[in-house]
Amino acid sequence: MTPTTAAPVQGAERRGTTGRLPWLLVVPAVLGLAFLVLPLAGLLIRAPWPTLLDRLSEPQVLEALRLSLVTSTIATAGCLLFGVPLAWLLARVTFPGRRLVRALVTVPLVLPPVVGGVALLLVLGRRGLIGQWLDVTFGITLPFTTTGVVIAEAFVAMPFLVISVEGALRAADQRFEEAAATLGASRWTIFHRVTLPLIMPGVVAGAVLCWARALGEFGATITFAGNFPGTTRTMPLAVYLAMETEPEAAIVLSLVLLAVSVIILASLRDRWVSSP
Amino acid sequence: MLRRQPRWAVALPLVIALVGLSGCGSTGTAAPSDSAPASAPAAPAEATTVTVFAAASLTGTFTELGKSFEAAHPGTTVKFNFGSSATLAQQITAGAPADVFAAASPATMKTVSDAGLAGSPTTFVRNKLEIAVPADNAAKVDGLKDLTDPKVKVALCAEQVPCGAAAVKALDAAGLKVTPVTLEQDVKATLTKVELGEVDAALVYRTDVLASGGKVKGIAFPEADKAINDYPIAVSAKAPAPGLAKQFVDLVLSPEGKGVLTKAGFEAP
Numbered sequence: 001m002t003p004t005t006a007a008p009v010q011g012a013e014r015r016g017t018t019g020r021l022p023w024l025l026v027v028p029a030v031l032g033l034a035f036l037v038l039p040l041a042g043l044l045i046r047a048p049w050p051t052l053l054d055r056l057s058e059p060q061v062l063e064a065l066r067l068s069l070v071t072s073t074i075a076t077a078g079c080l081l082f083g084v085p086l087a088w089l090l091a092r093v094t095f096p097g098r099r100l101v102r103a104l105v106t107v108p109l110v111l112p113p114v115v116g117g118v119a120l121l122l123v124l125g126r127r128g129l130i131g132q133w134l135d136v137t138f139g140i141t142l143p144f145t146t147t148g149v150v151i152a153e154a155f156v157a158m159p160f161l162v163i164s165v166e167g168a169l170r171a172a173d174q175r176f177e178e179a180a181a182t183l184g185a186s187r188w189t190i191f192h193r194v195t196l197p198l199i200m201p202g203v204v205a206g207a208v209l210c211w212a213r214a215l216g217e218f219g220a221t222i223t224f225a226g227n228f229p230g231t232t233r234t235m236p237l238a239v240y241l242a243m244e245t246e247p248e249a250a251i252v253l254s255l256v257l258l259a260v261s262v263i264i265l266a267s268l269r270d271r272w273v274s275s276p
Numbered sequence: 277m278l279r280r281q282p283r284w285a286v287a288l289p290l291v292i293a294l295v296g297l298s299g300c301g302s303t304g305t306a307a308p309s310d311s312a313p314a315s316a317p318a319a320p321a322e323a324t325t326v327t328v329f330a331a332a333s334l335t336g337t338f339t340e341l342g343k344s345f346e347a348a349h350p351g352t353t354v355k356f357n358f359g360s361s362a363t364l365a366q367q368i369t370a371g372a373p374a375d376v377f378a379a380a381s382p383a384t385m386k387t388v389s390d391a392g393l394a395g396s397p398t399t400f401v402r403n404k405l406e407i408a409v410p411a412d413n414a415a416k417v418d419g420l421k422d423l424t425d426p427k428v429k430v431a432l433c434a435e436q437v438p439c440g441a442a443a444v445k446a447l448d449a450a451g452l453k454v455t456p457v458t459l460e461q462d463v464k465a466t467l468t469k470v471e472l473g474e475v476d477a478a479l480v481y482r483t484d485v486l487a488s489g490g491k492v493k494g495i496a497f498p499e500a501d502k503a504i505n506d507y508p509i510a511v512s513a514k515a516p517a518p519g520l521a522k523q524f525v526d527l528v529l530s531p532e533g534k535g536v537l538t539k540a541g542f543e544a545p
Binding site: 121122125126127143144223225226227228232233241242243244245247 | 474
């Protein structure tokens with residue numbers, strides 16, 4: 001917003017950015033950056049470099065990493081499938097109680113993930129409201145399964161996607177949609193031919209955020225899906241358990257998770273999410 | 277827009293400064309506990325707070341003992357940090373200000389004493405495993421052997437925490453191989469899975485079964501005798517309040533302490 005309003009006034013465009021930097025902004029910015037980066041530096045400094053490769057080649061590490069990547073990707077796909085339409089509903093359709101629905105969508109954001117996990121157990125668990133019926137009718141139980149991990153991750157991560165996409169929808173120029181409507185396009189055609197391409201950067205940014213949150217998910221996963229190697233022990237769970245006895249192993253696992261996520265996020269950011 | 281931004285920038289550090297100031301003010305007025313460290317070099321015996329790090333399985337009993345300690349020593353406060361013994365040991369070796377450490381296994385106490393941070397640990401109670409099943413025991417479990425049935429869903433503690441190590445020992449002693457559906461991070465989480473009926477059985481401590489107040493049923497099994505957990509307690513070598521710490525440990529070891537602990541299902545060492 002700021003660049004578009006500021007540029008015409010300044011005339012000489014980018015000159016403002018080459019002037020003296022206001023220390024009132026720079027000092028807090030540098031402090032903020034240090035606050036975020038220092039713990040990572042701590043991990044790097046304390047990492048047991050000589051034994052790093054040995055620890056990395058342990059099959060359990062690869063197993064947990066693979067499980068984390070697979071579940072968080074499926075969770076993100078699920079969030080896209082249900083979250084984008086939900087965001088569209090919130091941004092484009094007026095219905096009674098919309099404010100309440102919007103507030104409810106953000107509930108998983110403020111809920112401690114462990115509480116989210118308990119809530120999931122009470123609904124989808126073997127004796128839960130829906131879970132009981134699933135068990136009796138189809139013989140499906142979700143807790144302690146890889147599907148359970150995906151559900152826990154999606155529950156915690158979906159609000160990130162919905163909020164980003166809704167923001168993109170509100171910022172998008174609605175005149176294109178109106179033009180399409182006057183030309184006789186149906187609401188569905190407008191959505192997938194006009195709206196969706198317009199908000200694509202927002203959807204991708206939201207999906208990336210959602211994926212990152214799912215990858216780091218711990219509380220809801222360990223509560224709802226439990227912890228068993230190969231089926232539900234994702235990287236964050238492996239890190240937590242390693243911390244109990246072998247802090248060094250926990251550091252190695254954290255570094256792996258960190259490296260993988262930074263590489264993926266950085267490459268996606270360059271390709272899809274161009275900063276203004 | 278451009279003119280407004282610096283104003284925000286000014287406001288932020290101001291807010292921080294104000295918060296900082298008010299923080300100082302409030303601690304300054306919250307006098308008694310705060311003035312103690314100031315006069316600490318002169319009279320260390322005047323400490324009024326004793327901080328106890330204790331295993332999660334001691335939550336009920338130690339809270340009760342803490343209250344009777346406060347009643348016996350007017351003006352003192354007992355602060356507790358309950359959690360997995362392994363986590364507590366990590367916190368203490370990382371410099372957490374503990375006065376007393378009560379662990380659920382000698383191994384976790386060893387982490388602390390190896391770092392030179394625990395005085396001489398004393399075993400004060402022992403705890404035994406039991407099979408916990410939901411109150412209706414729908415899977416009809418009545419012995420350790422039933423846990424090997426693939427249709428019976430079992431939760432165990434992870435091997436890294438004391439209750440998990442004990443479970444492995446007991447199953448080895450019985451020569452049984454159990455494939456659990458989950459390895460929980462502490463004994464209370466394991467018990468919760470039984471309480472909610474998400475698993476058919478779990479191996480937890482006898483004290484946890486008693487503490488659940490009838491929500492789960494406990495089944496004793498003979499091999500539990502091969503996997504008894506000793507609970508050591510020690511005054512921290514860097515205790516901020518060593519005098520009170522010693523008195524608290526004495527209370528735990530006293531007949532009164534023993535009474536509270538055995539009533540909860542612990543065994544005398």
